[in-house]
Amino acid sequence: MTESELNDMLKHSPDEGHRAVFDQYYNYVYAVTLRILRGTVSMSDIEECVIDTFADVMLNYDPENGGSLKAYIGTVAKRNSINMMRKSNRKSFNTVSIDSDDFGEIVSGTNVEHTAENRNVSEALINAVKALGEPDSIIIIQKYFYDRKSSEIGKIVGLSPIAVRARTSRAMKKLKNILADFC
Incomplete structure (x- = not known):
C-alpha cells in the first residue's frame, strides 16, 4: 500500500488507517528501535518502545500535512528509542547513600x-x-x-x-x- 493510499485511509477511516499503518510499518519501526536499543534494554522494553512509537504516530500524525509518513514514523521511532536509552542509562548509574560515613570513591561507568x-x-x-x-x-x-x-x-x-x-x-x-x- 502506498503512502498516499494510507493517508487517504487515515483521513476517511482513522481506525482502519491506523491498523494499516501498523501492519505496513511494524517491521520498519522494530528494526529502527532494535538497532538503537540492542544491548542496552530488555526485549520487552524494545517492544514497549515500538508500541509507544505507534501510539505517538496515531495521536500526532496529521495526514493533511503532506509530509512523508515513513520519514515521520522513522523519526518518531528514533527519538523514542534514544529517549528510552537515556532513561535506561540514568537508571544504571551507581548511587551512594548520603547517610553513609564512608563515601569512598564514586566510580562512573562513563569514560x-x-x-x-x-x-x-x-x-x-x-x-x-x-x-x-x-x-x-x-x-x-x-x-x-x-x-x-x-x-x-x-x-x-x-x-x-x-x-x-x-x-x-x-x-x-x-x-x-x-x-x-x-x-
Missing part, C-alpha cells in the same frame, strides 16, 4: 575522555557534511544516517538515482579531504 573525543569527532563530521553544501549534504545524510536508497533520495532532491550515486561518490571524496585537513 569522560572518550566521550569528549567522540563529541569532537561528531561535531567535526557534522561541520564537514554541512561544508559540502546542498544537495550533497542532504544526499550524504539521507544515505548514511537514514539508510535511504538512491531512488528514494533522488525523489527528495530531484535527481535520478544514477546522479545521486555519482554525487554520493564525489561527496564522499570531498568529505574525506575535508576530514583529512581536520586531523
